[in-house]
Amino acid sequence: MSSGKILVAQGGGPTAVINQSLVGVALEARRFQQVQHIYGAMHGVRGIVNEEFLDLTQETSHNLELVASTPSSALGSTRDKPDVPYCKEIFKVLRAHQIGHFFYIGGNDSSDTVRIVSEEAHKAGYPLRAIHIPKTIDNDLVGNDHTPGFPSAARFVAQAFAGANLDNAALPGVYVGVVMGRHAGFLTAASALGKKFPDDGPHLIYLPERTFVLEKFLADVKATYERYGRCVIAVSEGIHDASGQPIAALLAKDLEHDAHGNVQLSGNGALADLLCEEIKAKLQIKRVRGDTFGYLQRSFIGCVSDVDQREAREVGEKAVQFAMWGTTDGSVAIKRTGFYSVDYELLPLDAVAGKTRVMEDEFIDAAGTGVTDAFRMYLRPLLGSGMPDAFRLRNNRVPKVLG
């Protein structure tokens, strides 16, 4: 911890608040006299091995604040998942630039990178302090109550379904919205927070934590449609059958849409379109519409949770404090301490790295197509203040004259 240089980088999928964490690091580091330079690596670990650094020391605090409230990764990001040789390259550059503190903002893969780099430095006897700062819209980091970035994406999903429900009520039919999250259903489950009245959608929610059975799905949709005259459905992109095979692949085959076998089955509109085709064909419902929320749910500018912004800033600040005052490398984690308040702790890197959290059973209802009140209580405070609300005309019917 003798070095006066710190390096910060951003990895994986951008979020609405990841720059809060970056700026949390940059501004908090200014409080420590021993810090002479704050570097930011461009495009994550790739920028490190390429020695592409921005000198954040020269940034104004004013511009840093503006960047903090801008979504996506201001330093650029990468999908590179470094193995040991890659991490050795990283470590070589860190040593060449005499970096004493390394902060990597990201998800599972990023925490694993920090773990390997930490080990390399240790083996080489190089005094590096390496800290992982949590970030992922999937909310799938273990050891965390939740992860920065998830609340804002969840807010987008909740607002999207609140609106889709109103649209579907005005022009009744079946609506399928496909939400991101391959393994963890938290973001799809957030759709439930768009509900207000008992007959509001989403009426059905399909999560990767539960096996998807097409016949059951069609029966659920039919029953809902018969009950409400309409049906709003939230579907995770990660739904799969009992053997783990993606539903999009199965449906493409089932419908003899061979061409779909040649195209990408995730990250596009195929799943929504195929589910809609199934509903139309098997249930004889005419008005069936599907949307794939795609990149909008993580990149839309102007839909952010203020709680998320604040916490994303704090994990950055705490990372610097843990690095400067602590004696171990680790991963910053959010702990819930009240309804609603949080505190932060530093977990061992191997407690987080490479592990995936999925939705706890207590958050999923018995039918497997909805969430529990425990989940609503869990998520609501994270969405922040100023959530838009929906109101209805009261049902004062006028008597018929003609009959």
Add this chain to the structure above:
Amino acid sequence: MSSGKILVAQGGGPTAVINQSLVGVALEARRFQQVQHIYGAMHGVRGIVNEEFLDLTQETSHNLELVASTPSSALGSTRDKPDVPYCKEIFKVLRAHQIGHFFYIGGNDSSDTVRIVSEEAHKAGYPLRAIHIPKTIDNDLVGNDHTPGFPSAARFVAQAFAGANLDNAALPGVYVGVVMGRHAGFLTAASALGKKFPDDGPHLIYLPERTFVLEKFLADVKATYERYGRCVIAVSEGIHDASGQPIAALLAKDLEHDAHGNVQLSGNGALADLLCEEIKAKLQIKRVRGDTFGYLQRSFIGCVSDVDQREAREVGEKAVQFAMWGTTDGSVAIKRTGFYSVDYELLPLDAVAGKTRVMEDEFIDAAGTGVTDAFRMYLRPLLGSGMPDAFRLRNNRVPKVLG
């Protein structure tokens, strides 16, 4: 105009502000002593022929204000496009309920309905005042500077592209966003308002007002990708070849994805997916992603232009004033009177009904893949206050050590 009963209804696709117009009618009508009852027809013209009316007279002004700020059509909507016999049914119900004033909030089709109902009443010598109130996210009503609903949808599209551009800058590649609008490109063109810095996307915009040529498109994408290392593209769902055939149909054939011939070619993710496949296959670019904005762009709750809200309210209020103090039926239209202010006038129904406005040539750049400053000046004030803004880190590069 002897009757004390007025009827209001909502038709076509919902918007973020259509309830402002409804409430504008309901509250303004309360100022007129002769108005004894204010009815709202459920699900547009279908609710009229079925005599499904809510008595809005019994609503509280407080709840009406809450409904006004709720998106989608609070009375419900319909896709029914009445012909003359259907309009005769409407007229029969209006007469049975002694409706003296009829207000229909909607687009082209709704204005045509008002026109036919007005004629039927005239022929029958029945004293009906029929007013069309403009609404459409497509902005395709003639005689209007713009239409209520369009500014909020345009704001969503601009914010979506501002975010998609930031995401694409962090993880470079090609991004295709498909926007609603079969015939008029206004909403797709709104993507340009998400740009801030010269190298920001959308770098290319494809509108239904211009013929789409696949080879030209691929050449444009290639050139942009080579220049910026990435490319963000806005595409209207209505793009077509010189013969008017939809591009999605052509691409499905071109790629021998025969299965696509059996599925719906609009209102789903096919166009975005097919364009992405073309780019990957022909330009050998690895990271290519596509989103279809779908229903989110008209139904997302929490993305609204305050200017749009205000004007949507005013067209409702003015409709009542034109009905009560005027002597003719007609369609309320927005006229721009300053930078930025508007006033309202009543156009003859046949000047609006059944006609479609498309983007004026002066709004589209010479290349046909971008908008002019005239368009930016036209649209910017409509988006309202509080538009989110994007900021960047300054480019203070750190010298390389290893090289």
